[in-house]
Amino acid sequence: MAHTAKKKTFLLDTNVILHDSSCIYAFEEHDIAVPITVLEELDRFKKGNEILNYHAREFVRTLDALSGDRLFNGGVKIGQGHGRITVKLECEFHPDLALTYEKSKPDHRILNIAYHLIKEQPKQQIVLVTKDVNLRMKAKSLGLMSQDYTTDHIKDINTLYRGHRIEEQVPEQVIEQLYGESGDIDPGFLPPQRRPLANEYLVLRNGRKSALSTLNPGTGTFKRVDKTAAYGIVPRNAEQTFALHALMNPAVRLTSLTGKAGTGKTLLALAGALEKRKHYQQIYIARPIVPLSNRDSGYLPGDISSKLDPYMQPIYDNLGVIRNQLGATGSRHKKIEEFLEQQKLVVSPLSYIRGRSLVGIYFIVDEAQNLTPHEVKTIITRAGEGTKIVFTGDIFQIDHPYLDTYSNGLSCLIDKMQGQDLYAHINLEKGERSELAELATNIL
Numbered sequence: 001m002a003h004t005a006k007k008k009t010f011l012l013d014t015n016v017i018l019h020d021s022s023c024i025y026a027f028e029e030h031d032i033a034v035p036i037t038v039l040e041e042l043d044r045f046k047k048g049n050e051i052l053n054y055h056a057r058e059f060v061r062t063l064d065a066l067s068g069d070r071l072f073n074g075g076v077k078i079g080q081g082h083g084r085i086t087v088k089l090e091c092e093f094h095p096d097l098a099l100t101y102e103k104s105k106p107d108h109r110i111l112n113i114a115y116h117l118i119k120e121q122p123k124q125q126i127v128l129v130t131k132d133v134n135l136r137m138k139a140k141s142l143g144l145m146s147q148d149y150t151t152d153h154i155k156d157i158n159t160l161y162r163g164h165r166i167e168e169q170v171p172e173q174v175i176e177q178l179y180g181e182s183g184d185i186d187p188g189f190l191p192p193q194r195r196p197l198a199n200e201y202l203v204l205r206n207g208r209k210s211a212l213s214t215l216n217p218g219t220g221t222f223k224r225v226d227k228t229a230a231y232g233i234v235p236r237n238a239e240q241t242f243a244l245h246a247l248m249n250p251a252v253r254l255t256s257l258t259g260k261a262g263t264g265k266t267l268l269a270l271a272g273a274l275e276k277r278k279h280y281q282q283i284y285i286a287r288p289i290v291p292l293s294n295r296d297s298g299y300l301p302g303d304i305s306s307k308l309d310p311y312m313q314p315i316y317d318n319l320g321v322i323r324n325q326l327g328a329t330g331s332r333h334k335k336i337e338e339f340l341e342q343q344k345l346v347v348s349p350l351s352y353i354r355g356r357s358l359v360g361i362y363f364i365v366d367e368a369q370n371l372t373p374h375e376v377k378t379i380i381t382r383a384g385e386g387t388k389i390v391f392t393g394d395i396f397q398i399d400h401p402y403l404d405t406y407s408n409g410l411s412c413l414i415d416k417m418q419g420q421d422l423y424a425h426i427n428l429e430k431g432e433r434s435e436l437a438e439l440a441t442n443i444l
Contacts, residue, residue: 006125007083009033011114013130014041014106015402016149019372021058024078024085026151031075031083033117033126034063036090037109050351051375063087088113096142107135114144131402152373153406154415157395161418163425164201164242167194175204178211184221185213199252199424201225201242212238214245217421231332232325233271236432240264246424247272247390250279254380256368256391256414259428262437265392266366267318273362273390274322274336274345280386281360283339285315286350287367288375315347315366350379359384368410369393370400376409 009031016023017038024032045056063071066085070076075086093103094115101108110128117126128139128146139146154160167190177185187195196202198217203210212225227234227241230248235241239259246255247269257265273283319336326333339345350365365371365379368391376391383389393410405411417423431438 007031008125008127009117009121011035011088011110011117011126011128012038013110013128013132013135014038015131016129017042017059018045018052018055019131019149019402020152020374021055021062023149023151024062025082026149027083029081029083032078032085033075033088033113034085035088035110035113037106037113039063039087041106051372051378054378055374088117091116094119101138107132107138111135111138111142111144114139115142118144131407148407150407152412154411157405157411160395160411161197161414161425162427163418164203164239164427166203166205168205170204170206172206172209175206175209175211178204178213178222178224184216184219184223187215187220187222197419198421199246199249201245201424201426203238212241214242214424218251230268230271230275231322233267233322235268236264237430239426239428239430240268240432243268243426243428244272246426248276249424250276250388251422252424253383253387253422254389254417254420255423256410256417256425257428258369258393258395258410258414258425260394260396260431260441262431262434262441263428264432265394265428266315266364267321269364269366269390269392270315270318271322273364274332274339276362277339277344280362280388282343283345283362283364284353284358285345285347285364285366286353287312287315287365288350288370312347312349356382357384358382358387358389360386362388362390364390364392366392367399368413369395369398369408370403371409372400372403373407373409373412376413 007030010027011033012023020026042056042060045052046060047053066076066078071085072087072089075084078085090109091113093112097108097112097115101111103109114126114128126145128136128144129149130136130146131149136146136148171189174185174189196215199214201212201214202222204213213222214225215221216223225241225245228244228248230244235244243257246252257269259265270285277283323333323336336345368376370393380389391410391413395405395408395411398404398408400408414425418425431441
C-alpha cells in the first residue's frame with residue numbers, strides 16, 4: 001500500500017484474507033481492524049485442503065500468535081514498522097443502514113461495523129478493503145471509503161511481457177549466420193536497450209529474409225528456432241513455433257502460454273507434453289474448477305465423475321484433435337489410450353492434485369488465469385527434480401469472482417518471472433481454430 005502522511009485504519013473483508021493470509025503486513029504503519037464477522041466466516045473455511053482453507057488457518061494462527069486480551073480492546077502492535085491490529089465486535093445495527101440492508105447478511109454486518117467506526121472516530125480515515133466490487137459499491141453509497149486489495153496487482157497490463165517480438169533491419173549476415181552450421185550468434189548487433197531477456201523469442205528480419213531465434217541464457221547467444229511438429233501437431237505461425245520450442249525445451253522448467261480462445265494454448269501444451277513423454281514419469285493436465293453462476297459442483301447431477309466432466313471436457317476435446325491428426329490406426333493414436341488407461345496421462349481437477357509430490361512430471365495447468373498469485377506460487381514450489389510446469393490461460397477471460405486481469409496469478413507470474421533462465425513465456429495472438437472463430441473473437 002502506498003505511504004501517506006495521515007494514518008489510516010483499514011477494515012478487512014474475509015475475501016482479502018482468503019486471498020492473502022499475510023495481508024496484515026501489507027499496510028505499512030497503518031492500523032488494521034478485523035470485524036468479528038470475518039472471524040466467524042473464516043471458521044467455516046478452516047477445514048479442507050484448498051488454498052482458501054490454508055489461508056484461513058494461517059491467518060487465525062497469526063492472529064492467535066499476536067493476540068492477548070488487548071486484541072479486542074484497543075488492539076496489539078503487529079510488528080516493527082507496522083501499525084496495530086484489533087478485532088471489532090458486533091454492535092447495534094445503525095438506523096442509517098436498517099431500511100436498506102438486511103441485518104443477517106455478513107457483508108452488511110461488516111458494513112455496519114465500518115459505519116459505526118466512522119461515527120465514533122470522525123477524524124480517523126476508515127477504509128474498507130474488499131475484493132467484492134458489490135460490497136465496495138454499497139460502502140460508497142454510505143459515504144464509506146472502500147478499495148480493492150492491490151498489493152499483488154501488476155502495474156500496467158499494456159506493458160506486460162509478451163515473450164516474443166520482431167526486430168527489423170537486422171544485418172543480412174546475422175540472418176545468414178543463424179542458418180549456418182553452428183546456428184549461434186552474439187546479440188551484440190542489437191543496441192543495449194533492445195537486448196533480449198533470457199529465453200525471449202525474436203523474429204529477425206531484413207527485407208524478405210527472416211529467421212526465428214531465441215536467446216539461450218546458458219551461452220548468452222541467439223539460437224535458431226526451427227519449425228518442429230509435436231505429436232502430429234504442426235505449428236501454423238511463428239508464435240506457435242516459439243511456443244512448441246519452449247514446451248519441448250528441457251532447460252526451460254517453467255513455461256506460460258497466454259492468448260485468446262482459439263490460439264492453440266492447450267492443444268500445443270498437450271502436444272509438447274506427449275512428444276516429450278519418455279522424459280517424464282507422468283503427464284498431469286489439471287484445471288481449477290470455477291463453478292458456473294457461483295454454484296458449487298455439488299449442485300450438478302450424478303456421481304463425482306459426472307459432476308466434473310463438464311469442466312474437464314475441453315481437455316479431452318484437445319486430445320481428440322491430436323488423435324485425429326495421427327490417424328485412427330497409427331501407433332501414436334493408440335498410445336494416447338494406453339497412457340490414459342495406465343495413468344501415465346492424468347486429467348484431473350487441480351484440487352485433486354494439490355498435496356501430491358511433483359517429481360519427474362510434465363504438469364500442465366490449464367485456465368491458470370483463475371488462480372490467485374499464492375496458488376500459482378504454491379504449485380511451482382511443489383516442483384521436484386525433473387518436473388516441468390506449464391501454465392496456460394487467457395488473462396482477459398476470468399471467471400473467478402475476486403480476480404481480474406491485474407490481480408490473477410498468471411499475470412503476476414509473467415510479470416515477476418520474465419528474464420529468469422528457467423522460464424519462457426509466449427503470448428499467442430493469432431487465432432488458428434477457424435476463420436469463423438477468429439471473426440467472432442475480434443468482432444463480437
